[in-house]
Amino acid sequence: MQKRILIVEDEASIRDMVAFALRKADMEAVPAADARAAQIAIAEQVPDLILLDWMLPGTSGLELARRLRKEELSREIPIIMLTARGEEMDRVNGLEAGVDDYVVKPFSTRELIARIKAVLRRSQGDDGTGVVELGGLRIDGPAHRVFAGDEAVPIGPTEYRLLYFFMTHPERVYTRAQLLDHVWGGSVYVEERTVDVHIRRLRKTLEPWQLDGMVQTVRGSGYRFSTSV
Numbered sequence: 095m096q097k098r099i100l101i102v103e104d105e106a107s108i109r110d111m112v113a114f115a116l117r118k119a120d121m122e123a124v125p126a127a128d129a130r131a132a133q134i135a136i137a138e139q140v141p142d143l144i145l146l147d148w149m150l151p152g153t154s155g156l157e158l159a160r161r162l163r164k165e166e167l168s169r170e171i172p173i174i175m176l177t178a179r180g181e182e183m184d185r186v187n188g189l190e191a192g193v194d195d196y197v198v199k200p201f202s203t204r205e206l207i208a209r210i211k212a213v214l215r216r217s218q219g220d221d222g223t224g225v226v227e228l229g230g231l232r233i234d235g236p237a238h239r240v241f242a243g244d245e246a247v248p249i250g251p252t253e254y255r256l257l258y259f260f261m262t263h264p265e266r267v268y269t270r271a272q273l274l275d276h277v278w279g280g281s282v283y284v285e286e287r288t289v290d291v292h293i294r295r296l297r298k299t300l301e302p303w304q305l306d307g308m309v310q311t312v313r314g315s316g317y318r319f320s321t322s323v
Contacts, residue, residue, distance in 0.1 A: 097214060098122045100141040102132040102158070103176065104150055108199075112145060115203035121210075129153035129161075136168055143214060145206075148177035148188070156191050163192030163250060170238070170251050172213045176201075189291040194252050195284070215279060226261045229308050229321035231300075233258055242303035252277075253296045260309065260319030269316040293317055 099116050103109040104127050113123035124141060126132040128150055135141070144162070148155040155175060162168040175188045175196040188196050195213050197206055226233045232241045233254075240247040240257065249257070259277050268276070270286040278284045297306040307323040 096120060096122045097142040097210075098124060098139065099210065100124045100126060100132060100135055100144045102126045102129070102144060102150065102155065103147040104128060105147075108147075108176075111203065112206065115207055116210075119207045119210075129155075129158040132158065133161075136162075136171075140167060141171060143210060144171055144173045145210075146173050146175050146193070148175055148179060148184075156188060159188070159191040159193050166248070169248055170254075172251055174206075174209055174213060186287065186291055189288060190295065192250055192295075194250075212279070226258065228261045228264060228319075230303070230305055231257075231261065231308075233261060242300070242305060245303070247299060247303070249299050250295065252292050253299055256292055256296055260317075264319045264321070267312045267315050267318045273317065289317075 099121050101109050101112050101116075101123055103112065103125075106127075109125050109127070113125060116123040124135050126135050129152060132144070132146075146155045146159060150158065153161075155177075159173055159175070162171065162173065172194045173192065175193045176199060177184065177188065177196055178199040179185075185196055195209055197209055225235060230242060231247075233239075234241065235258070238254065240249050240254065256273070256277050259273070270289040273289050274284055274286065278288075293309060293311075297309050300306040300309065308319055308321060310318050310320055312318055
């Protein structure tokens with residue numbers, strides 16, 4: 095089945111170029127010129143992935159990413175940010191808003207398609223299929239859901255995979271590089287700083303249930319998941 099990719103980009107020339115590349119890669123391209131059009135398209139049919147331009151008219155791509163991560167219908171859709179802003183702090187802001195990856199303009203369509211395929215593999219991989227319980231948390235792999243007690247925990251796709259790995263490998267310290275290999279599949283496109291951003295997002299996700307302390311920083315080494323807080 096074709097993957098449905100939503101392109102949220104106000105520049106028609108870029109939108110058309112990306113749509114052409116997607117169709118050539120046997121993917122379905124759904125265009126949207128602004129945040130409102132994007133939300134209408136998502137309501138009509140949830141895409142497999144969103145390509146989101148940072149500089150949109152009206153509501154920015156960054157603000158739209160934050161909104162999408164708060165809404166039940168869209169919080170698990172992988173997002174790749176398209177941006178001319180290549181500074182590290184800009185990339186970190188995008189990741190903290192809920193973006194899974196970013197591509198800096200100008201980009202080649204070949205690179206973009208490779209990024210899309212990598213993010214789809216990470217978000218729809220075949221690991222995380224069992225039921226795991228630890229420290230008051232439960233992951234229902236077949237349903238792709240997380241529970242704290244009986245309450246469902248809203249969680250993004252990358253944080254889900256990170257939590258699944260931690261809960262199936264507790265009480266062990268992992269470096270950033272090891273987490274990249276295990277959770278992101280050793281993708282050459284992901285920087286080690288990305289791990290820190292997603293760790294913060296995972297802690298923020300667990301904070302309302304006071305379970306964030308299980309995601310622990312081991313100074314000078316990396317991170318571990320431990321029920322001994």
